[in-house]
């Protein structure tokens with residue numbers, strides 16, 4: 001029987017209340033208290049030998065990330081229950097998600113496509129054939145007792161991710177790095193356990209059970225928290241651009257496990273600890289840097305590193321042991337008997353006879369639909385518009401900002417370098433001040449382009465243009481010309497008019513008349529702070545009519 005939807009009323013009755021598991025916490029607490037030193041094979045010999053204090057300065061951090069990205073799809077990986085996170089507990093659970101006997105997994109094509117698109121964007125080789133395996137855990141929020149994953153032959157392998165971060169002594173240099181992606185595997189998410197300490201019970205919500213995940217495993221190519229956080233941010237941006245994961249870390253859509261060890265450069269890698277489920281890029285950096293320092297101290301004091309799973313406590317900024325890993329954790333991997341190998345095809349020509357081409361995943365079609373990726377877009381911004389690299393980062397990081405900028409550029413005579421100044425300062429300044437998203441900006445790209453055109457024509461000064469921008473923000477329905485008129489901000493170039501203004505200024509400030517009438521004094525008549533090009537016009541006026549001197 002194939003897994004059916006969450007529509008069954010019997011199932012709903014059974015699951016719409018929380019399922020109680022009183023024993024779960026006891027099991028977990030037991031596990032946490034049994035911590036042994038890693039003694040398995042090679043890793044036990046890889047403790048860096050630190051005999052004296054101070055030698056730890058030679059030790060370098062080594063970091064490898066495993067990132068779980070929830071696939072942005074309407075239904076789960078192997079069942080047609082909805083992916084719905086804010087709905088009432090256990091309201092989106094198919095028979096399969098609750099592991100009812102007799103249910104079978106049916107693979108969701110959208111999830112496969114998401115993994116292939118992600119693999120392509122990360123320069124991976126897409127395996128034309130991949131396999132599913134069972135990985136066994138005893139967790140109450142995983143009622144089957146195993147997770148379906150891709151341990152032996154994952155869908156994508158051997159990729160890379162290029163990311164940049166501010167480094168150097170003063171942390172003001174943009175440094176570019178590359179981390180290798182070992183593999184991307186499709187797997188199921190688990191449900192959620194909620195611990196009710198007062199009543200000493202654990203409540204289970206299976207809405208998340210069976211949601212499609214991509215686990216991205218990176219090689220241990222990084223060396224500090226800043227690098228890892230930057231890699232996570234870049235990956236988040238790529239996934240959001242692709243639409244394969246929404247990437248909201250605080251909602252658990254992107255969860256990071258950071259593997260950390262220390263070693264002396266040139267020597268084999270040290271024993272790693274794994275800091276699990278970090279849910280913000282900032283915490284990734286803090287957890288890793290703490291863990292590197294902790295390991296250095298342990299070794300310096302003659303201790304050894306235990307291969308264990310740890311958790312990051314954001315309040316204290318420290319990592320704390322959760323459970324021992326190696327030795328205790330035996331996942332008892334086995335091939336998933338209910339799922340055939342997964343095949344993806346290069347193009348229509350490679351689809352075997354008898355297979356419906358509309359029912360398969362074709363790589364060339366997905367490749368053709370790949371959007372412009374953040375790295376490519378940044379490079380294009382710098383190249384095409386001659387803007388600063390740091391501005392290209394801001395443009396790409398903010399959803400829709402590149403499109404906004406390019407629409408302004410298309411509609412104005414102003415140079416892109418001038419446009420970027422207005423976008424960075426005036427537009428983003430106002431949005432940040434009022435905590436608005438770009439889509440909520442009262443000033444459209446076309447309206448900003450109009451303003452810049454009026455500024456370019458010399459009809460208003462740049463300080464007047466800033467005043468007009470603020471007025472446009474308050475009254476977006478008004479056209480730029482109308483606002484300039486209403487506020488009387490147009491530059492005066494009529495000589496008669498200028499003379500009248502001067503006369504008025506002189507008349508209304510008799511005390512200033514005692515000041516010797518030098519050229520420079522005339523240029524700041526009445527203490528008016530005139531803009532340099534206005535001053536220039538005054539200069540010309542004075543030169544044309546020396547009687548004014």
Ligand SMILES: Nc1ncnc2c1ncn2[C@@H]1O[C@H](COP(=O)(O)OP(=O)(O)OP(=O)(O)O)[C@@H](O)[C@H]1O
Nearest residue numbers: 062063064065066218219220259260261269270272
């Ligand atoms: N010595 C090391 N120091 C730091 N990171 C390491 C080291 N050795 C391996 N890693 C990293 O640890 C991660 C191992 O992930 P992988 O999914 O292969 O195994 P796992 O952590 O044992 O399994 P699980 O998926 O159950 O957590 C990779 O990101 C790898 O780069």
Ligand SMILES: [Mg+2]
Nearest residue numbers: 066215217257
């Ligand atoms: Mg892993």
Ligand SMILES: [Mg+2]
Nearest residue numbers: 066257259274
């Ligand atoms: Mg791991």
